[in-house]
Amino acid sequence: MSAPHDPQGGHDPTADEPADVDAPVDHRGAFGEFGGDAGGALIERTFRERIVIVGVALPGVDEDEVERSLDELTELVDTAGADVVDRLVQRRSAPEPATYLGKGKVAELKERCEALDIDTVVFDDELTPAQQYNLEKLLGRTAIDRTAVILDIFAQNAHSTEGKAQVQLAQYRYRLPRLRGKGSSLSQQMGGVGTRSGPGETQYEIDRRRIVRRMHRLEAELRDVARHRDTQRKARRRARLPLVTIVGYTNAGKSTLLNRLTDAGVLSEDRLFATLDATTRRLDLPGGQHVLVTDTVGFIAKLPHQLVEAFRSTLDVATDADLLVHVVDASAPDPEHHIAAATTVLDEIGAEQVPQLLVWNKADVAPTSAARLAAAHPGSVAVSAATGAGIDELLRAVGDRLRAASAVVELVVPFARGDVLAALHRD
Template sequence: MEKTPTATVLVGVDFGKPFFDSELEELGLLAQTAGLDPVARITCKRRAPDPALFVGQGKAEEIAELARIHGASEVLFDQSLSPGQQRNLERALGLPVNDRTYLILEIFAQRARSHEGKLQVELARLQYLSTRLVRRWTHLERQRGGIGTRGGPGETQIELDRRMIADAIKRTKERLAKVRKQRQTQRRQRERRDAFNISLVGYTNAGKSTLFNALVKAQAYAADQLFATLDTTTRQLYLAQAGRSVSLSDTVGFIRDLPHGLVDAFQATLQEAIDADLLLHVVDASNPNFPEQVGQVQQVLAEIGAQDIPQLLVFNKVDRLPAERMPAVMEDFYDIDGLQVPRVFVSAMRNMGLDVLRIKLAAIAATRNSPEYAGDAAEFGTM
C-alpha cells in the first residue's frame, strides 16, 4: 500500500540576494522527490531573518492560516533554519517545520545505494541532528529542580543523547576512513596504469547519468528528477581518435545551498572530481536559469578544491530548445568569470553532438603525455 504524500506548505524568504526562486520551483521539485505534496506556496521579503521566527510574527500567522485552509500537515522553508527558529516556528504554527537542509538530507538518505553512500548520508544526518537536540527532545522534562538541585531528568537525557550521537559520528567517520583508503588504493592503481581520468560534474538533473550511459553504453540509473544519482560509477571510455581508453566517472549532482555537512561527508565521493584530469561540466541548456546553475557548480568546485582542474562545458538537452535558441555551431566557448571555457552542445537523450564531444575529448586526452600538456590545460578551461 502506497503512502499518501504529506501535504506541505512551501515558504521562501527574499533577503535581496541573487538567485531567489520567487516561484519556489526547485523547492517544489525537491519536496516531490522526497515524497511530499506541495499544496501551497508563500514568499515574502525581509532585510534580515527574524531571530525568533525567521519570518516575523505576522507572516507566521499568515503561514498558519494558509496551512489550515489547504489542510497541510507540514511546513517547509527554502532556507536553513536555526534550531531555535525551527522550534519557535513549530510552536507558533502547531505543525512540524523543516528546512532545505533537512529536505536534501532526506532525499540523499532515500537514494543512497552503495555502502559508502549510506555511510556518508548517515554522517551528514547525525551531524545535522546533533544541532537539533533542543528541538527533538522538547518532550523531556527540562525545568530546573528546587533548591539544592542542578537540573531535571531531561537535561541528563539530553546529555546522554548528545553523547550517543557523538559516539555514532565517531564510529561513522572511522568506517568512512576505511572506505577512503580503499578508494585511494584503487586511484593509485589507475595512476600506475597512466589512466586519463574524466569526471562528470554539474547541477542536479542536468543529464550527467544519461550522458554517461550514452558515452560508455552503461546502465547507470538515470531519471528526470533531482539527485537521481548519488553513488559514483566509473567505466572505461574508448576514444578511437586518440587510440586509447580513458576513465569516466559519474558523480553526485550539485545544487544551490548544498549543505556543508553533505559536502564534507561526500568528500570521498567528490574525491573523484578532485583527482580528475578533466571535468566534464554538464549544463541543462534548456533551463532558463542555467547561468546561475553554472555559478553554483563553480562555487562547490571551489569548496572541494577542484577549481583549478581543466573543464569542458557540455550544454546538454539542446533537443528541448526552441528553434530560435538552437546553436548555430556545435562547439564554441563560454565565458566563466572572464575565462573562455570550451563548450560542446549535445543531446545525450537523442544522441546529438556526441561525435563532436568524443573528438574533443580525444584531442584533450592526446595532450596528456606531451610536454606541452601544462600549457594546453589552460586552453581547455582551467578555472
C-alpha cells in the same frame, strides 16, 4: 527518544549502546522530537503530506530568482513524496534571527496553515536550531528547511553501503545541533544504581552521546573508504590512465551521458538525485587513447554543507580528475545559474583548478538554446545524451583537451641507473 527500561523499572544498561546505523528512523521523531537513527525518511510515506513552502527575498535578489528557487524547492518536496499546496514570500533586509519571518508574517503563515490543513512548513533557507524550534511552537506543526528535504531525498536514494553511511553522517551532523529535550521525559534526571548513564544525566545527554558515538563509527568507516580510493588512485596513476569526471547540476543528464559513452548501465531517471554512487568505466577515444570516465552525485543550489563534507570521498574524483566534463541542462530556465551552483561546490571541494569542458545536454529538447549557449561559450559542445547527437564532437573535444593538458618530457637515463627507471615507473 525515551530510554529503555528493564521489567523491574531500572534503566537498561545497554540503552546507551549504539544501535545499528542502518536502522530506519521515524521522521517525526527525527524532526519534531529527535529520536531514532539517521538514514530514514523525513516525509511520511503513508500519505502525501500537504506542504506550504516559504522564502525570504533579500536586498539585491529579484523576485524572479526567489520564485525560481521556490519552484526548485517544490520539485524537491515532490521528489521527497509530498505535495506543495501554497507558497509564501516575505521581502526583508535580513531574516529575523528568532523566527526567520517577521512576527506578522508568522501569524499570517499560521492562518494559512490552519485554513489549508497544512502538515509541514518547508523553508527555502536553512533554519537555525532556534528558528526551527520557535517556528514549530508558534505554528503548531512541523517546520523544516530545504536542507532537511535534500537530506531526505538522499536517504531515499542511497543504496550502497558507502552511500548510506555518507547520508547518515550528513543527517547526524545536521540533527545534532537540533537535538533538544521536549516534554518532561527529556528533562527528567536519570541516575541510580546500575546505570551506565552517569549521575544525574538527562535523557538529552544520553541521546547526544549516542549520536556522537554513531558519528564516530561512520567517520571511521568512511576513512577506510577514502584509503581504499587512494589505493585505486595510485593504481590508476601507475596505469597512466587519464581520469575524466562528469560533474554538473542534478538531473542534467550525467548518468545518461555516461551510459551513452560507455554502456555503463547505471540508473538514469528524470528526477532529482537519482544517482548518488560514483561509477567508473573505461572509454576509448578516437585515436585509440584509453581513459577512465566517472559519474558523480549531482549538485544543486544551497547544497547542504553536511552533504559536501560527508560525500568528500566520493567527490574527490573531481579533484583528482585530469578533465571535468561539466554537463549543463540546456533546457533549464536558467542554465547559467546551474553553472554557478556547480562551480560553488567544485570550489568548496578544491576542484576549481581542474580543466573543464562545458557540455550543453538535452539539445534534442532545446536545440535553439543549446546552439545559442554553445556559441556564447567558445570551446563548449552541444549534445543529446538521449539520442547521441553531438557525441562524436564531444569525444574529439575530450581528446583535444587531454592532449593540451599533457606535457611531453624527454629524459636520457644512463643504462646503469635502473633505480631511476624504477622510480619513474613507480611515480
